[in-house]
Amino acid sequence: MSKEGAIREFIEEARKIVGDEFVLTDIEDIYPYAFDAMTAVPHAIPAAVILPGSTEEVSGVVKLANKYKVPIVPRGAGTSLTGAVVPYGNAVVIDLSRMNRVIEINIADEYVIAEAGIRLDDLNAELMKYGFYLPPDPASSSVATLGACIAEDSGGLRGARYGTFRQWVLGLEVVLPTGEVINVGSKCLKHRQGINLVQLFVGHEGLLGIITKAIMRIWPLPEKVVRILVSFPSPEDAARAVAEIKKRRIRPLIMEFLDRKTMDVVESAAGIKLPPGQAMLVIDLEGAPEAMPRYIKIVEEACKACNAVHFEWSDDPVVMEKLYYARRAAYPLSLRTRPKPDCLSEDITVPPSKLPELIKGIYELAKKYKIEHLFVFGHIGDGNVHPQFFVDLSDPEERKRAFEFFKEIMRLAISLGGVVSGEHGIGVIKKEGLVEEYRAKGSEYAIEIIKKIKSVLDPNNILNPGKVV
Amino acid sequence: MSKEGAIREFIEEARKIVGDEFVLTDIEDIYPYAFDAMTAVPHAIPAAVILPGSTEEVSGVVKLANKYKVPIVPRGAGTSLTGAVVPYGNAVVIDLSRMNRVIEINIADEYVIAEAGIRLDDLNAELMKYGFYLPPDPASSSVATLGACIAEDSGGLRGARYGTFRQWVLGLEVVLPTGEVINVGSKCLKHRQGINLVQLFVGHEGLLGIITKAIMRIWPLPEKVVRILVSFPSPEDAARAVAEIKKRRIRPLIMEFLDRKTMDVVESAAGIKLPPGQAMLVIDLEGAPEAMPRYIKIVEEACKACNAVHFEWSDDPVVMEKLYYARRAAYPLSLRTRPKPDCLSEDITVPPSKLPELIKGIYELAKKYKIEHLFVFGHIGDGNVHPQFFVDLSDPEERKRAFEFFKEIMRLAISLGGVVSGEHGIGVIKKEGLVEEYRAKGSEYAIEIIKKIKSVLDPNNILNPGKVV
Numbered sequence: 001m002s003k004e005g006a007i008r009e010f011i012e013e014a015r016k017i018v019g020d021e022f023v024l025t026d027i028e029d030i031y032p033y034a035f036d037a038m039t040a041v042p043h044a045i046p047a048a049v050i051l052p053g054s055t056e057e058v059s060g061v062v063k064l065a066n067k068y069k070v071p072i073v074p075r076g077a078g079t080s081l082t083g084a085v086v087p088y089g090n091a092v093v094i095d096l097s098r099m100n101r102v103i104e105i106n107i108a109d110e111y112v113i114a115e116a117g118i119r120l121d122d123l124n125a126e127l128m129k130y131g132f133y134l135p136p137d138p139a140s141s142s143v144a145t146l147g148a149c150i151a152e153d154s155g156g157l158r159g160a161r162y163g164t165f166r167q168w169v170l171g172l173e174v175v176l177p178t179g180e181v182i183n184v185g186s187k188c189l190k191h192r193q194g195i196n197l198v199q200l201f202v203g204h205e206g207l208l209g210i211i212t213k214a215i216m217r218i219w220p221l222p223e224k225v226v227r228i229l230v231s232f233p234s235p236e237d238a239a240r241a242v243a244e245i246k247k248r249r250i251r252p253l254i255m256e257f258l259d260r261k262t263m264d265v266v267e268s269a270a271g272i273k274l275p276p277g278q279a280m281l282v283i284d285l286e287g288a289p290e291a292m293p294r295y296i297k298i299v300e301e302a303c304k305a306c307n308a309v310h311f312e313w314s315d316d317p318v319v320m321e322k323l324y325y326a327r328r329a330a331y332p333l334s335l336r337t338r339p340k341p342d343c344l345s346e347d348i349t350v351p352p353s354k355l356p357e358l359i360k361g362i363y364e365l366a367k368k369y370k371i372e373h374l375f376v377f378g379h380i381g382d383g384n385v386h387p388q389f390f391v392d393l394s395d396p397e398e399r400k401r402a403f404e405f406f407k408e409i410m411r412l413a414i415s416l417g418g419v420v421s422g423e424h425g426i427g428v429i430k431k432e433g434l435v436e437e438y439r440a441k442g443s444e445y446a447i448e449i450i451k452k453i454k455s456v457l458d459p460n461n462i463l464n465p466g467k468v469v
Numbered sequence: 470m471s472k473e474g475a476i477r478e479f480i481e482e483a484r485k486i487v488g489d490e491f492v493l494t495d496i497e498d499i500y501p502y503a504f505d506a507m508t509a510v511p512h513a514i515p516a517a518v519i520l521p522g523s524t525e526e527v528s529g530v531v532k533l534a535n536k537y538k539v540p541i542v543p544r545g546a547g548t549s550l551t552g553a554v555v556p557y558g559n560a561v562v563i564d565l566s567r568m569n570r571v572i573e574i575n576i577a578d579e580y581v582i583a584e585a586g587i588r589l590d591d592l593n594a595e596l597m598k599y600g601f602y603l604p605p606d607p608a609s610s611s612v613a614t615l616g617a618c619i620a621e622d623s624g625g626l627r628g629a630r631y632g633t634f635r636q637w638v639l640g641l642e643v644v645l646p647t648g649e650v651i652n653v654g655s656k657c658l659k660h661r662q663g664i665n666l667v668q669l670f671v672g673h674e675g676l677l678g679i680i681t682k683a684i685m686r687i688w689p690l691p692e693k694v695v696r697i698l699v700s701f702p703s704p705e706d707a708a709r710a711v712a713e714i715k716k717r718r719i720r721p722l723i724m725e726f727l728d729r730k731t732m733d734v735v736e737s738a739a740g741i742k743l744p745p746g747q748a749m750l751v752i753d754l755e756g757a758p759e760a761m762p763r764y765i766k767i768v769e770e771a772c773k774a775c776n777a778v779h780f781e782w783s784d785d786p787v788v789m790e791k792l793y794y795a796r797r798a799a800y801p802l803s804l805r806t807r808p809k810p811d812c813l814s815e816d817i818t819v820p821p822s823k824l825p826e827l828i829k830g831i832y833e834l835a836k837k838y839k840i841e842h843l844f845v846f847g848h849i850g851d852g853n854v855h856p857q858f859f860v861d862l863s864d865p866e867e868r869k870r871a872f873e874f875f876k877e878i879m880r881l882a883i884s885l886g887g888v889v890s891g892e893h894g895i896g897v898i899k900k901e902g903l904v905e906e907y908r909a910k911g912s913e914y915a916i917e918i919i920k921k922i923k924s925v926l927d928p929n930n931i932l933n934p935g936k937v938v
Contacts, residue, residue: 107821108712109852131718155659163658166668167636183910187701188519188818189622190633191888192672194895194903195919195935199635199668203661214738220718243577249600249689258582291757314933349657351578421661440787441652450650452925457918468663 001068006045007090010068014050014092017060024049033093034086035077038138040393040402046073049093054172055181055212061094062210063179065462072141072361073464074210076117076148079140081345082427084152084205088466094210096147102126103213106207110169111187112218116147116211120349122335132218135162138423140330141420147211153203155423157254160381161286162219164423165204171269174201177208177458180315187215200453205425208457222286226296227320230303231277231310235259235363235376238279239355242380244302245283250295253284255381256327258360262334264373266326269333274326281325281380331388332375339373340390344406348413349422350385361412362387369405369428370458384422407433426468434468476516476559479537481517483561486529487679490716491567493518502544502562503555506609509862510552510898515542518562518934524642524650524681531679532565532648532930542933543679545586545617545636550814551896553621553674559934563679565616571595572682577815577922580639580656581687585616585680601687604631607892616680622672624892626723629850630755631688633892635671640684643670646677646927648669656684665930667772669922674894675933677926691722696789698771700746700779704728704832704845707748708824711849713771714752715821719764722753726794730828731803731844738802743795750849751796784876800857801844808842809859813875817882818853818891830881831856853891876902883909895937903937 015023024030025048034043037087052058065072087093096117103113107130120141127133136154155164171185185198231240260278267274285295314320350358366374371389378385391402410420410433420433437447450469484492494517503512521527527640534541540560556562565586572582576599589610596602606625624633640654654667729747754764783789819827828867835843840858847854860871879889879902889902909916917938
């Protein structure tokens, strides 16, 4: 059978499994699925989009895909920043957004069970009714889905203290690439089950299975949060302050960094006034209200030791929102100004003490590659920064420079003992970067191990082919 | 070549790699390696014991093992409780205790790098000089080694708050079953590297590689710890109190449980007085000193709501040690009384709200199977209890009853949504239990996945064969 014929038959049989209305093939319906949130990677229109309503339907569709050797790409909200969910090779997209129920909230046992397609903010809204939440908070949480956040091991601002999704997954229901359904992990706070299959499916980027349900550990909301805004004469001073705070044994809930250029964009686009200095940090402290004055003092001393020029804090919700506005608005406002048509976002991570060198190096590289519109901000508390820059990729010379700059930033991070990705993942845009990272450690064989595991779980290479490795 | 001939040649070549004095073959040297800490599993004398001094030597020996198809078993201190490190089938033991250096302590970047053979308490002694530590605290921490704790994903008392080793591993150097050396993970607090290979080697029980170095996240020592001793009229009331405390959004550092029988052993063997009641909890609260009086009050209210008959607390180190003595001494004192020659220790885990039912069920099963010498204690904060019982395994009828009881406890945990192991692992003693657990979830195929992954990483089945699956 021809490839086109196989896809046609696959689609017809899939209609019988999920129902006609949940198989999309009209171009106006499927066109949005050609992209993820990183517009700099090539897009690809899928052969069809299928919206299953249950685990059984997902399993049925995956078995069909094996029968007809049709590539499939699982998808949540499509907010990945690496091309991870772009359906190359005429693939069929499996959109999990219909599977969005909360199944059980159990406060005494510290877990919530939900379907993979639920939006993160919707899930947290339910949990907050009880004074609990799921701490990781990717910027896209208003649309990002639970299953995709697990598949991408997403992070966010609170990663400074509470890590990424990896730390919060207790159990998973997964449809394997061959269609079998397995439940791994449990509702327990710890379990040993031979090789840990739960963790195998966290951060796998849709290569090894389709997550359909998850059991997540939950945590009490902070007793109290105090927000600090502090600015410094140089980005390096701001980065040094991060290490100084950690040495003093404080573990802030969030530590966010903005460089002056980002601050200027926020000031002019939003008409607000930010403090003087070449960089600022927004720091959230959480803990017992009785101890807050002492914690604030320790942080202030650490910042002063790094030449801080402005230090203010608040626990008033209105003022706190104002202090936070600059960080929250940085990405959308820089996008709105959009000085050039295309935007690339980096995600390198280094040990926090290497941040001053990393940030200095990024500015030097920008000069070398004539990148004018560069904004540096990110989750500096865990050493993860998101340099973001605007270029015109339709200009071949500028395109070449832009991608060289992108690669050189990764090389710089590697040379500082860092990694090419902290939370966005590999997708298609960082495949070479990952190889370089492993090569620098004499560990290219790790790529072979990943390929071997992929091939035994997905013998027909059905699931998200061509990504990561 | 005969199997014996192959082993002889393997040993001769191994001598050239690690040096004569580090290859043990005399019976008085190798006899201690025939056991782990669970004496109820059959023991097996190894063909030899090799003590490599470097990663290169480990790699060389593993390559040799592949050449001669000689099974090898990596070993730390041998304190596993499942038979995980018993060298069945005339295997050769690779003892990593010579590789015990601290390589780097980095406070600003929140990590320590050390060799796999370092003892956990030795590592923590170094970290505590700076006011930091690695939180998980298996009972055997004075001898247990870092690499083995990672391979076993060990837990401990502080697991109630800080989880198991899984949460603290940032990076690993691993000698694969075929002898290649790879570095996975990084010194960064987060990283995305395709499929997460770090987590694949956490809790693998020596099936997939030999961990030679680890990069571990570290954490500030608690600002303050207050210890509470509280007793209840019934074990069920004590278990209910755990859920009540959690609902009130308190997350204690430790929550330990002792039943009356265990309390009695401690009282009579140590000559101390414990409070009245049929069960007790030892609870450590950590946090800001300013908030402690309030936290203690919340815990006291939760305990009173569950009929607590005695409640005391202290932050005086001498009194705290006394309050803790009962829990710490439970295992050694019960072993010292040793009413029967053999001891079996369970490790089932359930969602904490199921603890009352679990504990009640364990006593009922003990009656049914005529197990007289049963002590129930454990890490109740994360739903993990260690019922421990003494029997005479040389009596065939008693042996049958003992292992039936052991199995029935696992079945009870499974029926309550729990797991057969929380932290001890599978080894040889829980292989059937693991199959039953997956079967109960309709997920026996998970065992196939584990086997597939094992076979692609270890094609000659050299490493710790016959364990787990």
